[in-house]
Amino acid sequence: GPRALILADLTNRFYTMVPHSIPLGVPLPVLDNEHLIEQKVDLVQSLMDLEVSYSVVSAPSSNGAADPVRVHYDKLRCGLSVLDRSSFEFQLIEE
Known part of the structure; x- marks a missing residue:
């Protein structure tokens, strides 16, 4: 139904923005339950933490x-x- 199409569309958008490495021919799961969504929220939070850490560490140093x-x-x-x-x-x- 329409709900399944919306979930598939939103899932595809997520996987486009946050690529995942999976074996060829294995479909990515549709994000259609709270557990999967919580896992992806944790993943995105970890990626954001890494980005912040990287930007801090890679910033030029004032004392070479x-x-x-x-x-x-x-x-x-x-x-x-x-x-x-x-x-x-x-x-x-x-x-």
Whole structure:
């Protein structure tokens, strides 16, 4: 019926915008239930997170002489500090 045609059209639009790799001859599932749609929403959110991370990491650095790893953490506004060898966190990581 009309609902199936609308779902097929919307599904095709989604797969056009977010290509998927599948074996030849295997049809992509129609996004016609909540579970599949939630999976695709999670996928799109992950792709958006990757895009943001990539844009932050690939932005030009203001300090070309700094350690590249430190520069990436600074761009992500993440602090780095050395753990004391006797700290609980250090012991946990070492295990």
